[in-house]
Amino acid sequence: MEPIIQLDGVGFRYELPREGKSDWSLRGIRLTVHRGEHLAVMGPNGSGKSTLAKLLNGLLIPSEGCIVVDGLDTRDGKTLPAVRRKVGMVFQNPDNQIVGTTVKDDVAFGMENAGIPRKEMLERIREVLDRVGLNGLEASSPHHLSGGQKQRLAIAGVLAMRPEVVVFDEATSMLDPAGRKEVLQAMEELHRTGTTVIHITHSVREAFCAERVLILENGKIQWQGSPRELFLQSEEVCRWSLEVPLAVELKNRLRERGLPVRQDIVGTEELVETIWTLLSRN
Amino acid sequence: MDIVIQKLTHVYMEGTPFEQRALTGVDLRIPSGSFAAIIGATGSGKSTLIQHIAGLLKPSRGWLRIGNIEIGPDTRDSSRLRGKVGVVFQYPEHQLFEETVAKDIAFGPLNLGLSALEANRRVERAMEWVGLPRELASRSPFHLSGGQMRRAAVAGVLAMEPDILVLDEPTAGLDPVGRRQLLDRIAWLRRKRAMTVILVSHSMEEAARYADRLYILHRGRKVMEGLPADLFTMGDRLAKWGLEEPEAVRLVRCLNERLNPPLPESLLTVEDLEEAIVARWEEGKSP
Ligand SMILES: Nc1ncnc2c1ncn2[C@@H]1O[C@H](COP(=O)(O)OP(=O)(O)OP(=O)(O)O)[C@@H](O)[C@H]1O
Ligand SMILES: Nc1ncnc2c1ncn2[C@@H]1O[C@H](COP(=O)(O)OP(=O)(O)OP(=O)(O)O)[C@@H](O)[C@H]1O
Ligand SMILES: [Mg+2]
Ligand SMILES: [Mg+2]
Numbered sequence: 001m002e003p004i005i006q007l008d009g010v011g012f013r014y015e016l017p018r019e020g021k022s023d024w025s026l027r028g029i030r031l032t033v034h035r036g037e038h039l040a041v042m043g044p045n046g047s048g049k050s051t052l053a054k055l056l057n058g059l060l061i062p063s064e065g066c067i068v069v070d071g072l073d074t075r076d077g078k079t080l081p082a083v084r085r086k087v088g089m090v091f092q093n094p095d096n097q098i099v100g101t102t103v104k105d106d107v108a109f110g111m112e113n114a115g116i117p118r119k120e121m122l123e124r125i126r127e128v129l130d131r132v133g134l135n136g137l138e139a140s141s142p143h144h145l146s147g148g149q150k151q152r153l154a155i156a157g158v159l160a161m162r163p164e165v166v167v168f169d170e171a172t173s174m175l176d177p178a179g180r181k182e183v184l185q186a187m188e189e190l191h192r193t194g195t196t197v198i199h200i201t202h203s204v205r206e207a208f209c210a211e212r213v214l215i216l217e218n219g220k221i222q223w224q225g226s227p228r229e230l231f232l233q234s235e236e237v238c239r240w241s242l243e244v245p246l247a248v249e250l251k252n253r254l255r256e257r258g259l260p261v262r263q264d265i266v267g268t269e270e271l272v273e274t275i276w277t278l279l280s281r282n
Numbered sequence: 283m284d285i286v287i288q289k290l291t292h293v294y295m296e297g298t299p300f301e302q303r304a305l306t307g308v309d310l311r312i313p314s315g316s317f318a319a320i321i322g323a324t325g326s327g328k329s330t331l332i333q334h335i336a337g338l339l340k341p342s343r344g345w346l347r348i349g350n351i352e353i354g355p356d357t358r359d360s361s362r363l364r365g366k367v368g369v370v371f372q373y374p375e376h377q378l379f380e381e382t383v384a385k386d387i388a389f390g391p392l393n394l395g396l397s398a399l400e401a402n403r404r405v406e407r408a409m410e411w412v413g414l415p416r417e418l419a420s421r422s423p424f425h426l427s428g429g430q431m432r433r434a435a436v437a438g439v440l441a442m443e444p445d446i447l448v449l450d451e452p453t454a455g456l457d458p459v460g461r462r463q464l465l466d467r468i469a470w471l472r473r474k475r476a477m478t479v480i481l482v483s484h485s486m487e488e489a490a491r492y493a494d495r496l497y498i499l500h501r502g503r504k505v506m507e508g509l510p511a512d513l514f515t516m517g518d519r520l521a522k523w524g525l526e527e528p529e530a531v532r533l534v535r536c537l538n539e540r541l542n543p544p545l546p547e548s549l550l551t552v553e554d555l556e557e558a559i560v561a562r563w564e565e566g567k568s569p
Contacts, residue, residue, distance in 0.1 A: 093373060178485065254560070
């Protein structure tokens with residue numbers, strides 16, 4: 001597997017207005033993100049997830065250590081515009097990401113700044129609106145879109161820059177169930193077509209879609225592995241202020257009450273099957 | 283203080299080309315001391331509705347009454363609601379403005395005329411309630427993580443100890459343990475102080491676990507109200523309004539497709555499910 005982003009000994013502290021430097025918000029981060037990977041990042045509030053995200057596209061520069069994105073060191077000011085094109089970001093509040101007065105203008109904004117020729121721009125607009133399923137809405141005002149549509153518009157704006165990596169920082173947390181589904185589908189589609197997806201989330205259901213989960217706590221990487229492995233260790237999950245999926249919690253509770261339910265169940269279907277067998281046998 | 287809303291219609295920028303109708307003829311009543319949840323798809327009018335309850339918007343038509351304060355299209359002064367109704371807005375960063383977290387939380391209590399000493403006591407207590415570490419008290423609220431910011435905004439409102447607490451997506455961005463702790467704490471405060479809580483949430487699990495009454499908005503109209511156990515088991519109709527079943531309800535439905543006799547449908551939380559399954563299992567063991 002080919003690496004797309006490498007972090008070596010990365011630490012970061014913020015500059016505070018009165019107190020000077022903050023404590024370390026991240027410390028000793030060693031991490032390789034692979035090309036085409038779908039990585040979920042989880043962890044308690046204040047554990048450093050958003051700080052990590054902003055370091056990945058050069059919005060923040062490491063206080064120590066270095067980050068290399070597709071061969072470019074983010075500490076090198078000259079390469080920063082290229083780094084930002086390679087790593088796109090989608091944030092939590094859809095309203096804060098909208099700049100254009102029409103859907104089309106909004107997607108065009110980043111490309112205009114990057115000096116992309118008009119003909120190519122129009123082609124890309126058509127292509128990305130198609131990919132996120134907003135074609136037909138080119139002339140609409142973004143403010144009349146639903147939350148899920150606004151987030152897909154934000155994704156379209158990012159995709160127009162042809163990024164290698166897209167980082168979603170809690171991009172679904174403000175959406176209704178339908179909107180959340182739309183954005184998750186768009187994310188899956190990106191991953192399927194080879195884009196590297198990094199998804200910061202508090203939702204176990206969403207983390208389940210990832211190939212690898214990374215847990216941050218207190219600015220350090222505490223754990224990494226597959227979602228399945230993660231949800232088999234319920235105690236740690238709780239210590240990291242996360243929750244396990246409903247099926248896992250129910251399984252744990254039933255086992256505690258003495259029902260013969262297998263320990264290694266993590267999915268709803270397996271659990272339904274087991275409970276059904278148990279209850280119909282006696 | 284009961285909340286009574288009659289034929290409430292709200293049109294933003296009425297009479298301009300940008301006119302936007304957000305609520306149409308909403309009738310509802312939230313009894314004093316309820317834990318009410320308002321749910322509905324994006325743009326269904328939830329935030330508009332609660333801004334009326336908070337006295338921040340006036341009806342275009344219709345009226346609402348909170349306790350003995352009535353607000354209609356011609357009401358001049360809704361400041362009498364201040365101190366009675368506390369609101370946590372959907373985007374907390376719009377709510378924070380002071381130099382430090384502690385000053386921000388103290389602002390409300392001081393504004394209510396409390397002494398600095400009492401305000402201070404409330405700041406400490408509210409920070410503990412929302413799970414904000416003490417050392418963040420002197421930090422600027424704009425130099426916090428997303429979840430810490432939201433906690434600070436919630437603390438500022440809890441510190442005012444309002445009679446009616448209105449929460450617009452209070453847990454978006456909180457970690458799962460923080461969510462649970464915050465809502466448990468709010469449920470506890472409500473019981474202790476007979477406070478009315480109005481929760482707007484996109485999480486069906488939260489609405490199912492905490493609310494005793496549910497109001498569903500769809501395109502600016504109230505389409506349904508009732509007990510969570512009744513509304514959350516309506517299946518397809520929920521999807522029509524852009525909502526979904528809580529996970530526990532979905533799991534029961536999967537089980538009941540095969541199980542005979544089925545489990546009761548009204549199981550809304552993992553605790554309900556646990557009890558029902560254990561009971562059925564023990565029944566089977568001792569015929
Ligand atoms: N602008 C800032 N200035 C100073 N400190 C900050 C700033 N932003 C975040 N911090 C601090 O850095 C640490 C990590 O914050 P970060 O925003 O990365 O957390 P997070 O994991 O994204 O949390 P959340 O789940 O709440 O969004 C926290 O202790 C936070 O208080
Ligand atoms: N300040 C405003 N000016 C004009 N229109 C507005 C304004 N605020 C809201 N609207 C419109 O009113 C309708 C209801 O919006 P509201 O914010 O009440 O919905 P909501 O249910 O809170 O949605 P969400 O779940 O996305 O927060 C929407 O069509 C919205 O676009
Ligand atoms: Mg964050
Ligand atoms: Mg709203």
